[in-house]
Amino acid sequence: MRFDRISLRNFKCYEDAQLRFDSGVTVIHGLNGSGKSSLLEACFFALYGSRALDTTLDEVVTIGAEETIVELDFTHGGESYRVRRRIRVSNGDARTAECVLDGPGGTTEGATDVRGRVTSMLRMDTEAFVNCAYVRQGEVNKLINASPSVRQDTLDDLLQLGKLEEYRDRASDARVGVGRVRDDKRGALTEVEEQLEAKEAKDLHERHNAVASELSETEAQIERYEENQADAEQSREAAIEVIEAYEEKREELTEIEDDIEQLRERIQETERKRESLADRASECREELADARDERDESLGALGIDAGDDLDSRVSERIDSVEAEIDDLTNEIRELSVTKTEHDNEAERLASEADELESMAEEKREEADELADELAASKEKLAERRERLDEMATEIEEKRAAFADAPVAVEEASAYREEVAEELGDIRERRSELSAQLDGEREQVAEVDALLEAGKCPECGQPVEGSPHVSDIDERRERVAELEGELADAEAREQARSDDLERARELEEIATEVQRLNSDRENLEQILEEREATIEDKERRVEQLREAAAEHEADAASSREAAEQAREQAQEYKAEIAECNQQKAELDDRLGTLNALSERLDEIASLEEELANLRSQREEKETMNGERRDRLGELRERRSDLQAEFDEDRIEQARKRKQKAETYLDEVAETLAELESQRADLQGKLGGIEAEIDAMAELRERHEQLRETVERLDSLYEEAEQLEDMYRQLRSELRQRNVESLERMLNETFDLVYENDTYSRIEVDGEYRLTVYQKDGEELDPEQLSGGERALFNLSLRCAIYQLLAEGIEGTAPMPPLILDEPTVFLDSGHVSQLVELIDAMYDLGVEQILVVSHDDELVDAADTLVTVRKDSTTNRSTVDRLDDVQGIDKQALAASGD
Numbered sequence: 001m002r003f004d005r006i007s008l009r010n011f012k013c014y015e016d017a018q019l020r021f022d023s024g025v026t027v028i029h030g031l032n033g034s035g036k037s038s039l040l041e042a043c044f045f046a047l048y049g050s051r052a053l054d055t056t057l058d059e060v061v062t063i064g065a066e067e068t069i070v071e072l073d074f075t076h077g078g079e080s081y082r083v084r085r086r087i088r089v090s091n092g093d094a095r096t097a098e099c100v101l102d103g104p105g106g107t108t109e110g111a112t113d114v115r116g117r118v119t120s121m122l123r124m125d126t127e128a129f130v131n132c133a134y135v136r137q138g139e140v141n142k143l144i145n146a147s148p149s150v151r152q153d154t155l156d157d158l159l160q161l162g163k164l165e166e167y168r169d170r171a172s173d174a175r176v177g178v179g180r181v182r183d184d185k186r187g188a189l190t191e192v193e194e195q196l197e198a199k200e201a202k203d204l205h206e207r208h209n210a211v212a213s214e215l216s217e218t219e220a221q222i223e224r225y226e227e228n229q230a231d232a233e234q235s236r237e238a239a240i241e242v243i244e245a246y247e248e249k250r251e252e253l254t255e256i257e258d259d260i261e262q263l264r265e266r267i268q269e270t271e272r273k274r275e276s277l278a279d280r281a282s283e284c285r286e287e288l289a290d291a292r293d294e295r296d297e298s299l300g301a302l303g304i305d306a307g308d309d310l311d312s313r314v315s316e317r318i319d320s321v322e323a324e325i326d327d328l329t330n331e332i333r334e335l336s337v338t339k340t341e342h343d344n345e346a347e348r349l350a351s352e353a354d355e356l357e358s359m360a361e362e363k364r365e366e367a368d369e370l371a372d373e374l375a376a377s378k379e380k381l382a383e384r385r386e387r388l389d390e391m392a393t394e395i396e397e398k399r400a401a402f403a404d405a406p407v408a409v410e411e412a413s414a415y416r417e418e419v420a421e422e423l424g425d426i427r428e429r430r431s432e433l434s435a436q437l438d439g440e441r442e443q444v445a446e447v448d449a450l451l452e453a454g455k456c457p458e459c460g461q462p463v464e465g466s467p468h469v470s471d472i473d474e475r476r477e478r479v480a481e482l483e484g485e486l487a488d489a490e491a492r493e494q495a496r497s498d499d500l501e502r503a504r505e506l507e508e509i510a511t512e513v514q515r516l517n518s519d520r521e522n523l524e525q526i527l528e529e530r531e532a533t534i535e536d537k538e539r540r541v542e543q544l545r546e547a548a549a550e551h552e553a554d555a556a557s558s559r560e561a562a563e564q565a566r567e568q569a570q571e572y573k574a575e576i577a578e579c580n581q582q583k584a585e586l587d588d589r590l591g592t593l594n595a596l597s598e599r600l601d602e603i604a605s606l607e608e609e610l611a612n613l614r615s616q617r618e619e620k621e622t623m624n625g626e627r628r629d630r631l632g633e634l635r636e637r638r639s640d641l642q643a644e645f646d647e648d649r650i651e652q653a654r655k656r657k658q659k660a661e662t663y664l665d666e667v668a669e670t671l672a673e674l675e676s677q678r679a680d681l682q683g684k685l686g687g688i689e690a691e692i693d694a695m696a697e698l699r700e701r702h703e704q705l706r707e708t709v710e711r712l713d714s715l716y717e718e719a720e721q722l723e724d725m726y727r728q729l730r731s732e733l734r735q736r737n738v739e740s741l742e743r744m745l746n747e748t749f750d751l752v753y754e755n756d757t758y759s760r761i762e763v764d765g766e767y768r769l770t771v772y773q774k775d776g777e778e779l780d781p782e783q784l785s786g787g788e789r790a791l792f793n794l795s796l797r798c799a800i801y802q803l804l805a806e807g808i809e810g811t812a813p814m815p816p817l818i819l820d821e822p823t824v825f826l827d828s829g830h831v832s833q834l835v836e837l838i839d840a841m842y843d844l845g846v847e848q849i850l851v852v853s854h855d856d857e858l859v860d861a862a863d864t865l866v867t868v869r870k871d872s873t874t875n876r877s878t879v880d881r882l883d884d885v886q887g888i889d890k891q892a893l894a895a896s897g898d
């Protein structure tokens with residue numbers, strides 16, 4: 001195994017550092033505290049994690065940093081691997097955030113799994129690694145200081161003897177397990193053997209034979225008894241037959257006696273009935289005599305002779321009387337209908353007369369009233385005529401006013417309108433003239449004033465020659481003209497105004513005349529109408545009086561007719577009474593006839609009954625005769641049966657039956673006993689057979705168990721042998737290892753420690769180490785001096801590496817030999833020996849050796865020199881590496897690193 005490269009980030013004093021490793025001897029040097037040990041620790045930590053630390057995980061993280069990353073590349077068995085760990089600090093607590101091992105076998109993740117894989121690859125756990133490969137600062141003596149048992153475990157593990165122990169344990173477990181099963185099976189076998197012995201002691205087959213012969217004897221007995229039983233049953237049956245025949249006859253006899261008794265009773269019963277029939281017949285005869293007497297009486301009363309066909313004759317008579325009665329009844333009904341009609345007529349007429357009379361009265365009253373009214377109307381009419389005449393005079397008077405008027409009465413209104421219109425026109429003309437006159441007068445006055453001032457008022461020119469002044473005279477003439485016209489107009493206005501006054505008066509009178517005329521016309525019309533009404537009323541009075549007279553005449557004739565009707569009704573009533581009389585007589589006769597008919601019926605039915613009674617009696621007589629014959633027969637049969645009975649024979653039969661039954665009871669008991677005996681024996685036999693079967697089964701089981709136990713025994717032996725073999729192998733191997741180790745240790749120790757003090761070193765089976773002095777004295781290695789101990793220890797490690805290289809099949813782990821300050825206890829002479837030892841180990845096959853040292857001699861022996869420096873200002877370390885340093889002035893280099 002070989003480290004190839006380490007890469008650090010924030011690991012202790014390193015901020016960021018990479019270092020490549022090569023085969024051969026690498027010497028790391030630098031000042032105290034520059035970080036040399038930390039570099040080796042980093043490699044160890046990369047492989048084993050926190051187990052590799054004496055301290056807690058957070059101490060590897062650079063103070064103040066949050067994350068540390070360590071990566072180690074290494075080669076093992078010709079293959080490359082890389083392990084990477086990342087530590088995170090949070091809240092002062094450091095934990096592994098990432099841990100990965102990459103290699104040909106795949107990727108392993110997680111601190112535990114990675115450590116497991118590394119351990120099995122190197123065949124070293126943390127402890128073994130520091131015991132063997134990694135000599136930490138001040139721990140050079142670790143292996144010899146360790147107790148022999150720790151050393152033993154470490155070496156056994158390294159040399160894979162531990163595996164053998166494991167196999168031995170497994171074989172032992174298997175042996176114990178097999179032993180347990182075998183013991184169980186043995187127990188079971190013993191049990192089965194005991195059971196078998198117990199069963200064999202019982203003599204099962206002999207018992208089986210004895211029980212079987214007893215059973216066949218019992219069965220023979222049962223057969224015999226069953227035969228006897230059948231015989232007894234037969235004789236009992238025969239007896240029962242005889243007894244039953246006897247019982248049958250007895251029954252018949254009893255039946256016959258019953259029949260005889262019954263027959264006798266019936267005969268007596270029938271005789272009684274015959275007697276009662278005779279009684280009834282004599283009653284009938286008496287009744288018949290009575291009925292015949294009554295019939296004869298009726299015949300006499302009705303005058304009918306008692307000849308042939310009496311029945312039909314009587315019924316003919318009844319029919320004719322009934323017809324007569326019917327006719328009469330109809331007649332009476334018709335008569336009373338007519339009578340009622342007449343009664344009703346009389347009543348109707350009487351009330352009619354009443355009505356007519358009252359109507360006449362009414363008419364007359366009305367006529368009187370009307371007459372009174374008429375007288376009053378005539379008076380009023382006369383008064384009105386007078387008024388009419390007055391009105392005519394009034395109108396004449398008014399008309400007189402128009403005698404000297406310019407118009408007639410009828411034109412008064414038109415005349416007034418004409419005058420009023422003319423007056424209006426005149427007035428208009430008059431005011432026009434007066435206005436014109438005022439204007440002219442004003443202008444004349446103006447011109448006069450101008451003339452006085454001498455200037456024209458229009459143009460301001462001198463008045464002389466002005467157009468305005470020149471027509472002044474014309475104007476004065478016009479004023480005069482207008483004044484004349486006005487006076488004329490005023491005069492006409494006065495005249496017309498007077499005319500209008502007169503026209504108004506006339507119009508008024510004309511209006512009055514008109515009104516009076518129309519009033520008179522109205523009155524005249526009314527009067528005419530009234531006069532016509534009076535004539536109408538006078539006619540009406542006359543009519544009413546005539547009508548009243550007519551009604552009275554009618555009433556009188558109605559009363560007469562009513563009287564006649566009443567008389568007729570009276571006549572009908574008398575007729576009806578007569579009819580009723582006749583009908584009563586006929587009813588009487590019908591009653592007599594009906595009674596006669598009933599008697600005749602009675603006589604006929606009595607005669608019939610008598611005949612019937614006679615025949616019944618005869619019938620019963622015959623029946624009893626027959627019964628008496630039957631009675632004789634029965635009596636004969638009874639005496640026959642009574643003669644047949646044989647009491648002795650029956651008594652014998654009864655005895656035989658009794659005997660058979662007794663025997664049957666006994667035999668049933670015996671048989672039951674025998675059968676239960678047989679069942680017992682069969683049960684026993686079954687039990688024995690089952691036991692025999694069980695014994696066979698047990699034998700089989702016994703055989704199986706025996707075989708199993710045998711097999712288990714041999715298995716147990718095998719396991720024991722295996723266990724022994726592993727134990728032996730281990731101790732043999734260890735012995736061989738011990739011998740080799742002893743030889744190698746002596747050789748190495750001789751090589752590095754050339755003096756005469758010690759003769760040899762002894763390693764015993766428990767890896768106990770003893771040093772022998774030349775004089776033969778024994779010495780514990782701890783008693784050696786510091787330097788001696790260091791050399792001894794290194795020799796031991798060297799021997800172990802040698803053993804590993806020789807003694808292990810497959811890839812020997814051979815991890816790099818790491819020595820931190822190994823020269824501390826050595827004098828200069830022994831440093832050279834150390835260098836030789838290192839060379840020897842390299843030759844042995846330890847591919848890589850890492851040494852931390854200041855020693856010049858060691859620096860000289862290095863293939864690669866690594867210098868570690870720490871920057872005093874930042875307190876951070878760096879690494880430098882120098883390859884192929886053989887032949888260069890390494891001391892100078894090393895010195896320059898200091």
Ligand SMILES: Nc1ncnc2c1ncn2[C@@H]1O[C@H](COP(=O)(O)OP(=O)(O)OP(=O)(O)O)[C@@H](O)[C@H]1O
Pocket residue numbers: 011012013030031032033034035036037038039059060061062063
């Ligand atoms: N977690 C950490 N963070 C920062 N620095 C640390 C941490 N742990 C240790 N150191 C420092 O790292 C330095 C490394 O010491 P280390 O033991 O590796 O040095 P060295 O070269 O082996 O010294 P010596 O020759 O004395 O053995 C020390 O100075 C220590 O203070």
Ligand SMILES: [Zn+2]
Pocket residue numbers: 456457458459460461466
């Ligand atoms: Zn003028």
